[in-house]
Amino acid sequence: MKKLINKVESVLNEQLLGLGEAHPELLVHQEPVFVTRAVGPIQGKVAILSGGGSDHEPMHCGFVGEGMLDGACPGEIFTSPTPDKMYECAQVIDGGSGVLLIIKNYTGDMLNFETATELLHDSGMPVATVTVDDDVAVKDSLYTAGRRGVANTVLMEKLLGAAAVRGDSLDALEMLGHKINNQGHSLGIALGACTVPAAGRPSFVLADNEMEFGVGIHGEPGIERRPFTTLNNAVDDMFHTLIDHGNYQRTIRVWDRLKGAWREESQSKRALTRGDRVIALVNNLGSTPLSELYGVYHRLAERCAEAGMIIERNLVGSYCTSLDMPGVSITLLQVDDELLSLWDAPVKTPALRWG
Incomplete structure (x- = not known):
C-alpha cells in the first residue's frame, strides 16, 4: 500500500x-x-x-x-x-x-x-x-x-x-x-477494488476482463461479476438495469x-420512463479519470435520448467516492419544474x- x-x-x-x-x-x-x-x-x-x-x-x-x-x-x-x-x-x-x-x-x-x-x-x-x-x-x-x-x-x-x-x-x-x-x-460498477488503509490491501480481486456489477460504495458485492468488454457495453448494461429495476x-x-x-x-x-426529465449524475468512485467519465456521460446521453428521456441538468465528477476504487456510478433523478x-x-x- x-x-x-x-x-x-x-x-x-x-x-x-x-x-x-x-x-x-x-x-x-x-x-x-x-x-x-x-x-x-x-x-x-x-x-x-x-x-x-x-x-x-x-x-x-x-x-x-x-x-x-x-x-x-x-x-x-x-x-x-x-x-x-x-x-x-x-x-x-x-x-x-x-x-x-x-x-x-x-x-x-x-x-x-x-x-x-x-x-x-x-x-x-x-x-x-x-x-x-x-x-x-x-x-x-x-x-x-x-x-x-x-x-x-x-x-x-x-x-x-x-x-x-x-x-x-x-x-x-x-x-x-x-x-x-x-x-x-443509482447503480455502480467497479473495475477494481479500493484499499482501506487499516487493511493495507485491496478489498477484493478482479481479473483483467472482469467488473463488479452493482458494487456498493464500501466495495461490497453487487449483482454479480460480469465480463468487461467496452465502455458502451458497460453503460448499456447499467442503463437497462436502472430502467428495468425502477418500480x-x-x-x-x-x-x-x-x-x-x-x-x-x-x-x-x-420507475423511469419515456418523457421523463432527469438530472444525470456520472460519479467517479475513486480513481477513474475525468476523461473516462465524460465517455460514460456521452453514452448515457445517447441511451437517454433513445429512450425518450430528457437530461435537464448533469453532474460529472467526484461526488460520492469509495477511496481509490476504479469505477463509476450513474444516478438518474426524475425531476419537475420545482x-x-x-x-x-x-x-x-x-x-x-x-x-
Missing part, C-alpha cells in the same frame, strides 16, 4: 484539519468531531444535517455550506459516526426551526442516526428524518436491510438545502425528501414526530458551487 498518509489512526483528524484550513467558511469541531458552517445557526431556517463513514469525499463534509448542508458528521473510514456526534452537531446548527437528518440506508448509519433522533426528540428539539435507498442493484446487501443509499444522497442534499433556504418547514422538507428518494435510481414497493422506517416513535411505512419507487428551480438555486460549498 502506498498512500499519502502518516499513521492509520490519525488519517481522519489530519484530513479534517486540512479541510478546515483550506475552507475557513467551515468550522471543524473536536470531541466529538463534526463539521458546521462557521457562520453559526440561521434563525428561522430548518437546519440540514447528514453524515456517514469517511472516504466517500467530498460527501458529506465537502457539501457543508450555503444552500446545502448546515452540518456533517464524519465517522472513521467506512464506519458510521456515533450518535453523540449527530446530537452535538444538531445542537450547534439548530436555528429554532428544527433539524432534518438525511440518512443513507446502511445498517450502522440507520442504528446510530435513529438513536440520535430519539435523543434530540427527548431534548425538545423538532427533528425529522429522510432515508436514502437509491441503489437498484440488490434488495439486501452485506451492510443493509433493504437497498443501499448511495449517490442520490448528493442530489438530495442539494435540493433539500435549497428548499430549506426557501423557507420550507420541517414537515415540508421531510415530504420533499421522500419524493426525491422515490424518484432517484417496486418497500418498507422504510419513518420518525413520527407527533408520537415520538418510529413507524414502518410502505413507499413506492417510481426540483429544477431548487437545483439551480445558489450553492456555495467546498465541492459544489454555482449561482
Whole structure:
C-alpha cells in the first residue's frame, strides 16, 4: 500500500484539519468531531444535517455550506459516526426551526442516526428524518436491510438545502425528501477494488476482463461479476438495469414526530420512463479519470435520448467516492419544474458551487 498518509489512526483528524484550513467558511469541531458552517445557526431556517463513514469525499463534509448542508458528521473510514456526534452537531446548527437528518440506508448509519433522533426528540428539539435507498442493484446487501443509499444522497442534499433556504418547514422538507428518494435510481460498477488503509490491501480481486456489477460504495458485492468488454457495453448494461429495476414497493422506517416513535411505512419507487426529465449524475468512485467519465456521460446521453428521456441538468465528477476504487456510478433523478428551480438555486460549498 502506498498512500499519502502518516499513521492509520490519525488519517481522519489530519484530513479534517486540512479541510478546515483550506475552507475557513467551515468550522471543524473536536470531541466529538463534526463539521458546521462557521457562520453559526440561521434563525428561522430548518437546519440540514447528514453524515456517514469517511472516504466517500467530498460527501458529506465537502457539501457543508450555503444552500446545502448546515452540518456533517464524519465517522472513521467506512464506519458510521456515533450518535453523540449527530446530537452535538444538531445542537450547534439548530436555528429554532428544527433539524432534518438525511440518512443513507446502511445498517450502522440507520442504528446510530435513529438513536440520535430519539435523543434530540427527548431534548425538545423538532427533528425529522429522510432515508436514502437509491441503489437498484440488490434488495439486501452485506451492510443493509433493504437497498443501499448511495449517490442520490448528493442530489438530495442539494435540493433539500435549497428548499430549506426557501423557507420550507420541517414537515415540508421531510415530504420533499421522500419524493426525491422515490424518484432517484443509482447503480455502480467497479473495475477494481479500493484499499482501506487499516487493511493495507485491496478489498477484493478482479481479473483483467472482469467488473463488479452493482458494487456498493464500501466495495461490497453487487449483482454479480460480469465480463468487461467496452465502455458502451458497460453503460448499456447499467442503463437497462436502472430502467428495468425502477418500480417496486418497500418498507422504510419513518420518525413520527407527533408520537415520538418510529413507524414502518410502505413507499413506492417510481420507475423511469419515456418523457421523463432527469438530472444525470456520472460519479467517479475513486480513481477513474475525468476523461473516462465524460465517455460514460456521452453514452448515457445517447441511451437517454433513445429512450425518450430528457437530461435537464448533469453532474460529472467526484461526488460520492469509495477511496481509490476504479469505477463509476450513474444516478438518474426524475425531476419537475420545482426540483429544477431548487437545483439551480445558489450553492456555495467546498465541492459544489454555482449561482
